Amino acid sequence: xxxxxxxxxAGLFTxxxxxxxxxxxxxxxxxxxxxLIPTIEAVQNHLFPQGGKIPSAKEMNAIGFLKETxxxxxxxxxxxxxxxxxxxxxxxxxxxxxxxxxxxxxERALRAYEETDYGSSWLHRIMILTMEALFGDPxxxxxxxxxxxxxxxxxxxxxxxxxRYCQI
Amino acid sequence: xxxxxxxxxxSGASGGAVAYMLAKAGLKVAVLEKGRLIDRKAFSKDExxxxxxxxxxPSLFDEYHIIEEKVDDKWITTPTYESGWSFWxxxxxxxxxxxxxxxxxxxxxxxFRLKSKYGDxxxxxxxxxxxxxxxxxxxxxxxxxxxxxxxxxxxxxxEPWRSxxxxxxxxxxxxxxxxxFDASCSTLGVVPLITPxxxxxxxxxxxxxxxxxxxxxxxGCSSGAKSSSREALLFPALSTGNLTLIxxxxxxxxxxxxxxxxxxxxxDTLTNKESKITASLFVLAAQAHESSRLLFNSKNQFxxxxxxxxxxxxGKNLIFSAGGSGQxxxxxETLKMITFDKLMQTGLFLNRSxxxxxxxxxxxxxxxxxxxxxxxFEHQNIISRAVKQCYEGEKLLWGKALGERLVKQFGESKSIxxxxxxxxxxxxxxxxxxxxxxxxxxxMPVGKLRISGHSHDLKVGxxxxxxxxxxxxxxxxxxxxxxxxxxxPQNLIAGGCRFGDDPKTSVLDRNCKSHDLxxxxxxxxxxxxxxxxxxxxxxxYANALRVGEHIVRLFEEEKRKRV
Numbered sequence: 126x127x128x129x130x131x132x133x134x135a136g137l138f139t140x141x142x143x144x145x146x147x148x149x150x151x152x153x154x155x156x157x158x159x160x161l162i163p164t165i166e167a168v169q170n171h172l173f174p175q176g177g178k179i180p181s182a183k184e185m186n187a188i189g190f191l192k193e194t195x196x197x198x199x200x201x202x203x204x205x206x207x208x209x210x211x212x213x214x215x216x217x218x219x220x221x222x223x224x225x226x227x228x229x230x231x232e233r234a235l236r237a238y239e240e241t242d243y244g245s246s247w248l249h250r251i252m253i254l255t256m257e258a259l260f261g262d263p264x265x266x267x268x269x270x271x272x273x274x275x276x277x278x279x280x281x282x283x284x285x286x287x288x289r290y291c292q293i
Numbered sequence: 294x295x296x297x298x299x300x301x302x303x304s305g306a307s308g309g310a311v312a313y314m315l316a317k318a319g320l321k322v323a324v325l326e327k328g329r330l331i332d333r334k335a336f337s338k339d340e341x342x343x344x345x346x347x348x349x350x351p352s353l354f355d356e357y358h359i360i361e362e363k364v365d366d367k368w369i370t371t372p373t374y375e376s377g378w379s380f381w382x383x384x385x386x387x388x389x390x391x392x393x394x395x396x397x398x399x400x401x402x403x404x405f406r407l408k409s410k411y412g413d414x415x416x417x418x419x420x421x422x423x424x425x426x427x428x429x430x431x432x433x434x435x436x437x438x439x440x441x442x443x444x445x446x447x448x449x450x451x452e453p454w455r456s457x458x459x460x461x462x463x464x465x466x467x468x469x470x471x472x473x474f475d476a477s478c479s480t481l482g483v484v485p486l487i488t489p490x491x492x493x494x495x496x497x498x499x500x501x502x503x504x505x506x507x508x509x510x511x512x513g514c515s516s517g518a519k520s521s522s523r524e525a526l527l528f529p530a531l532s533t534g535n536l537t538l539i540x541x542x543x544x545x546x547x548x549x550x551x552x553x554x555x556x557x558x559x560x561d562t563l564t565n566k567e568s569k570i571t572a573s574l575f576v577l578a579a580q581a582h583e584s585s586r587l588l589f590n591s592k593n594q595f596x597x598x599x600x601x602x603x604x605x606x607x608g609k610n611l612i613f614s615a616g617g618s619g620q621x622x623x624x625x626e627t628l629k630m631i632t633f634d635k636l637m638q639t640g641l642f643l644n645r646s647x648x649x650x651x652x653x654x655x656x657x658x659x660x661x662x663x664x665x666x667x668x669x670f671e672h673q674n675i676i677s678r679a680v681k682q683c684y685e686g687e688k689l690l691w692g693k694a695l696g697e698r699l700v701k702q703f704g705e706s707k708s709i710x711x712x713x714x715x716x717x718x719x720x721x722x723x724x725x726x727x728x729x730x731x732x733x734x735x736x737m738p739v740g741k742l743r744i745s746g747h748s749h750d751l752k753v754g755x756x757x758x759x760x761x762x763x764x765x766x767x768x769x770x771x772x773x774x775x776x777x778x779x780x781x782p783q784n785l786i787a788g789g790c791r792f793g794d795d796p797k798t799s800v801l802d803r804n805c806k807s808h809d810l811x812x813x814x815x816x817x818x819x820x821x822x823x824x825x826x827x828x829x830x831x832x833x834y835a836n837a838l839r840v841g842e843h844i845v846r847l848f849e850e851e852k853r854k855r856v
Binding site for chain 2: 171172173199256276278279283284285292
């Protein structure tokens with residue numbers, strides 16, 4: 126049941142994330158996160174590429190969804206830490222070159238990362254967050270024009286939400 | 294400070310039922326609910342909000358439980374903020390009844406006398422109930438009428454007797470897949486039954502009939518068709534003018550003398566302001582593990598081991614629903630009897646139950662209490678179904694291959710799921726206490742749950758699951774699997790405040806009143822000594838209506854005495 130095993134083993138319970146996010150902390154988090162965005166976005170674009178049977182991460186602005194989701198107070202803060210640390214680990218493993226790699230190199234780098242339990246878990250988490258974008262309600266800024274739903278022929282139920290997270 | 298006749302802690306199925314009975318009888322009632330009120334219009338089918346984030350339950354960093362499980366013969370404790378295994382269930386007005394699937398069954402008469410019928414099981418604390426099915430039957434029927442249950446009575450050896458001829462509303466509409474299901478059962482000699490649903494098939498007062506949204510369980514109902522405490526009981530109770538609903542109200546503890554509860558100490562969760570609420574009588578309906586926790590946290594000079602705990606039985610014999618689940622896929626290319634288009638028609642229910650193995654007398658396995666099974670479509674949540682397709686064996690599947698699989702999976706198959714419910718035998722290794730070293734955001738000790746299932750539970754669950762797999766096979770399903778484990782469903786919790794006639798071995802009397810305190814009742818599933826082999830909710834509703842009626846009589850007698 127210990128889904129946070131990877132988070133704890135990475136020693137991530139830092140002061141930054143140890144309490145409710147105050148405004149200054151939020152700004153620090155935002156800056157840190159911004160620096161990792163190109164890498165995470167490149168991973169999403171590789172996992173959910175253009176030209177397939179479902180809309181791509183890029184077309185659906187999946188990175189915009191991921192960014193807003195991770196910064197929302199309803200999101201599990203351990204998972205947020207995990208996304209950040211996992212991206213930093215990927216950058217370290219690829220000497221900061223992941224974003225500029227070609228697709229074959231990215232595939233090899235991600236498959237190698239997947240060989241580690243930590244990397245496999247992180248990649249799965251990025252896939253989950255991207256699928257939330259592609260198949261969640263368009264209100265959250267992705268699944269634009271319900272393209273994700275249209276691709277698989279299944280649609281969300283009625284009534285659709287009129288505010289994100291039921292206004293919390 | 295306003296004084297109430299009765300203060301009820303919790304607004305879920307049991308709290309709502311008691312509030313309904315009392316308010317209708319003219320008593321002045323306060324319902325204290327920790328969560329907020331979500332308007333019916335806000336019950337959208339937003340998978341991200343309702344199913345993937347904790348918007349209707351507390352953050353586990355603010356409020357959590359400590360879970361003790363046996364690993365390699367050692368008890369290992371894990372706070373739920375580490376495991377993510379939440380034991381909160383719908384902390385909003387109406388409680389978890391807002392989010393139930395509403396597959397309802399009555400207990401069988403023999404569930405009330407399990408020990409007498411089947412004798413002792415080594416390592417299990419099985420006892421008979423102090424009341425019988427006959428005592429509860431009128432209230433099961435009242436639930437059908439007041440709360441609203443749709444269905445069709447079918448005679449079956451293990452279907453309990455009923456005082457009315459049939460349900461007040463016909464069953465909800467069915468997907469054509471029931472033809473295939475019923476025929477497949479028939480080939481195996483299994484009797485399929487239409488599942489009674491706490492979902493209206495016809496309009497009822499302020500509530501509209503089901504509109505077949507395709508997203509029922511785990512979501513609030515935007516038509517009012519689902520028979521939640523909120524729709525069916527609290528709104529009618531509010532309309533009497535006798536009910537004061539206090540949401541965002543956390544109850545820290547109860548204060549008492551030797552004989553009576555005097556007040557509830559509460560915190561307004563929006564302002565953090567502490568105050569006291571007084572009433573002539575108090576009813577706990579906070580869900581089983583939390584009602585026990587509140588009593589432990591209310592310990593005082595008269596009850597140093599927890600309020601109402603002179604017996605030492607408080608928190609003991611916590612039970613869940615044992616069993617498991619399984620699934621199989623109906624594929625477009627191999628589907629028989631019905632068209633694929635009909636199978637894919639969204640919203641309509643499968644609505645089938647099997648009671649054939651409620652009691653088992655098997656020449657190979659012996660004679661034992663079995664369980665019930667619900668058959669349904671796999672939950673239609675899109676994201677969770679998509680996420681299941683992420684793996685190819687041990688490896689993650691991504692890229693165009695993942696897209697192709699998703700399109701094929703969603704477009705060319707539909708999964709049928711079954712859920713097995715059997716008794717979770719009460720044992721000495723399953724109980725709730727509090728952990729003084731772990732405090733919630735209001736500084737109160739959190740609930741500590743030691744969880745352990747009896748090996749007999751697994752035997753029964755596996756026996757039934759294998760039978761169910763045969764039904765899926767007969768339907769032509771592929772990729773069939775089932776999983777039965779000792780991991781409990783955290784939304785089906787009972788016990789901890791057993792009712793019984795002996796104050797030395799039970800916390801509550803047969804009317805769910807504390808043996809120790811004359812004005813304290815516990816009406817959630819805490820009272821249940823054994824859980825039966827169906828989901829508890831109908832029984833919780835029925836028993837709470839029974840207790841509510843009893844409390845009304847008490848006040849009436851008191852009034853007569855004064856006159």
